[in-house]
Amino acid sequence: MKTVAVLGGGIGGLSAAYYLCKSPQLTKVIVLESSGRFGGWLWSSRRSDGAVFEHGPRGIRPAGPVGHNTLNMVEDLGLEGEILPVSYSHESSKNRYLYVRGQLHRMPSGFSGIFRTVPPFSRPLLFSLAPEILVKKGKEDDESIHSFVSRRLGKELADIAVDSLCRGVFAGDSRKLSLRSCFPPFYKAEQERGSLTLGLLLGSGSTSAVSPGPLAQRSVKESWAQWSLRRGVESLPESLTEFLQQSGKVQLHRETAVKHIEASASGWKVHLEDGLISADHIISALPAKVLSCVLPDSWQTLIQLLQDVSAVTVAVVNLEYDGSILPVKGFGHLIPSSEDPGVLGVVYDSVPFPEHNRPNGETTRLTVMMGGAWFQEVFGAPEAVTAESLLARATEAVSGQLGVTAAPSWSHVALHKDCIPQYYLGHFKRVESMRSFIRKNNLSLSLIGSSYDGVSVNDVIFSGRTAVQEVLAGGV
Numbered sequence: 001m002k003t004v005a006v007l008g009g010g011i012g013g014l015s016a017a018y019y020l021c022k023s024p025q026l027t028k029v030i031v032l033e034s035s036g037r038f039g040g041w042l043w044s045s046r047r048s049d050g051a052v053f054e055h056g057p058r059g060i061r062p063a064g065p066v067g068h069n070t071l072n073m074v075e076d077l078g079l080e081g082e083i084l085p086v087s088y089s090h091e092s093s094k095n096r097y098l099y100v101r102g103q104l105h106r107m108p109s110g111f112s113g114i115f116r117t118v119p120p121f122s123r124p125l126l127f128s129l130a131p132e133i134l135v136k137k138g139k140e141d142d143e144s145i146h147s148f149v150s151r152r153l154g155k156e157l158a159d160i161a162v163d164s165l166c167r168g169v170f171a172g173d174s175r176k177l178s179l180r181s182c183f184p185p186f187y188k189a190e191q192e193r194g195s196l197t198l199g200l201l202l203g204s205g206s207t208s209a210v211s212p213g214p215l216a217q218r219s220v221k222e223s224w225a226q227w228s229l230r231r232g233v234e235s236l237p238e239s240l241t242e243f244l245q246q247s248g249k250v251q252l253h254r255e256t257a258v259k260h261i262e263a264s265a266s267g268w269k270v271h272l273e274d275g276l277i278s279a280d281h282i283i284s285a286l287p288a289k290v291l292s293c294v295l296p297d298s299w300q301t302l303i304q305l306l307q308d309v310s311a312v313t314v315a316v317v318n319l320e321y322d323g324s325i326l327p328v329k330g331f332g333h334l335i336p337s338s339e340d341p342g343v344l345g346v347v348y349d350s351v352p353f354p355e356h357n358r359p360n361g362e363t364t365r366l367t368v369m370m371g372g373a374w375f376q377e378v379f380g381a382p383e384a385v386t387a388e389s390l391l392a393r394a395t396e397a398v399s400g401q402l403g404v405t406a407a408p409s410w411s412h413v414a415l416h417k418d419c420i421p422q423y424y425l426g427h428f429k430r431v432e433s434m435r436s437f438i439r440k441n442n443l444s445l446s447l448i449g450s451s452y453d454g455v456s457v458n459d460v461i462f463s464g465r466t467a468v469q470e471v472l473a474g475g476v
């Protein structure tokens, strides 16, 4: 029986182990995780009074092949009854806000939003969308998101809407992030239809590689915009871990950091703090920089490419307030970097997921996300920042931006170091070069996780599935 070592027990590593387990081809799987728990950034706190707080992802999108794939997995794990769906008609799907020039503005949505001037924008969206059809295709093979949107839709949308969007997904700077790698559908729209508007209206013509199971079909029928789980998103890695433990095929090791890997005549030797593991194939679900530090020194080309995928640090501050304190109902608000570089946005968690509020007495749960690409500039070195100062900045943002004068009744501060990889210009070439290095050197090594082909939970799970399909097709 062949052995596959999975490095890293975040959602990527656990998913790869799950797909290996599901295959009728017999493999022994060893998952190596450095921390004391599995799940990586999927981290939910469950308070004894029943309240749930997310310190990482909170809403997962059900749409498209990758969304369906995750729901198929959720169903297979028996988590269907735990799902908390949020439909497109829900106020948290219809209302997302921008905090610009000291005021909250509802983002234009729906058909009518296209024809009216909706502040903070100075003209109707239609005035940007209509001429966009005539804008020539870009000549470069990659472009920053900000440059693409400025060129096609105008500077105002780039500076306000798209700057904020990039902060609300990548905690990143739209002037540095690659359109092609961060938003492939937008890139394809221009390439295939010559226009973003036409491309998004007509679609790119690519077909789904995933057949939706009953749960995914239900999500389409009921128009889900996002979903969570009753006991928090961390239930997903918890269920995966349980499934893997029961399979009898998988060894799960916590508090087992990978220190070094080396190719051997029969495959790989994986060096741990106190031991050595042999494997025929390695699936790395480690952040790219971490992997670069455990590779043999002689693979400088690959090491350098991996080191070029940097990641940003985000402070996540969960706040609970007594009563219903929000001036508006919606998913939350984002803040463009020109308004306040340090505070990225505030999620109004109680609106999409009231089931996570404590059952007794009305409360409001909010999450303030801070830092990202601006962390160092605003807060200094992450090692030197105190939880007190982050909490003070978060509550100040809530009072200044939402007019909440009360103090929170409960709070939690987490500093997520290097948590979201940044796909800067040329990312697609770097990833191609990494995979080409692996092919040329005949290495039985797969790269999965958020450092390469998408940062969403869905993308990461799908990267595990794709790698396993390739590994099994190659005969491991």
Ligand SMILES: Cc1cc2nc3c(=O)[nH]c(=O)nc-3n(C[C@H](O)[C@H](O)[C@H](O)COP(=O)(O)OP(=O)(O)OC[C@H]3O[C@@H](n4cnc5c(N)ncnc54)[C@H](O)[C@@H]3O)c2cc1C
Residues within 6 Å of the ligand: 007, 008, 009, 010, 011, 012, 013, 032, 033, 034, 035, 038, 039, 040, 041, 042, 055, 056, 057, 058, 059, 060, 061, 256, 257, 258, 259, 285, 286, 287, 290, 314, 316, 416, 419, 420, 448, 449, 450, 451, 455, 456, 457, 458, 460
């Ligand atoms: C604050 C925040 C909010 C987010 N919100 C959303 C959202 O709303 N929706 C969404 O879809 N996505 C969201 N994401 C993104 C998504 O959660 C992540 O991209 C995804 O969880 C990354 O999974 P991963 O397995 O690739 O990496 P990780 O979770 O980083 O897993 C890597 C694992 O490797 C382990 N490791 C590190 N070094 C070693 C070593 N030497 N040896 C062994 N193990 C090691 C780590 O401990 C970790 O468990 C969010 C992310 C963050 C941080």
Ligand SMILES: C=Cc1c2[nH]c(c1C)Cc1[nH]c(c(CCC(=O)O)c1C)Cc1[nH]c(c(C)c1CCC(=O)O)Cc1[nH]c(c(C)c1C=C)C2
Residues within 6 Å of the ligand: 061, 096, 097, 165, 167, 168, 169, 170, 171, 226, 331, 332, 333, 334, 344, 345, 346, 347, 369, 455, 456, 457
């Ligand atoms: C304020 C910072 C952040 C907020 N969420 C994240 C950050 C950094 C992280 C994040 N959010 C989403 C994803 C996954 C993307 C995907 O492809 O599914 C990640 C990694 C989901 C998301 N959040 C917002 C948008 C527009 C999206 C994309 C999917 C969708 O349309 O639902 C907007 C948004 N994020 C935050 C807020 C406060 C906010 C808008 C009001 C928090």
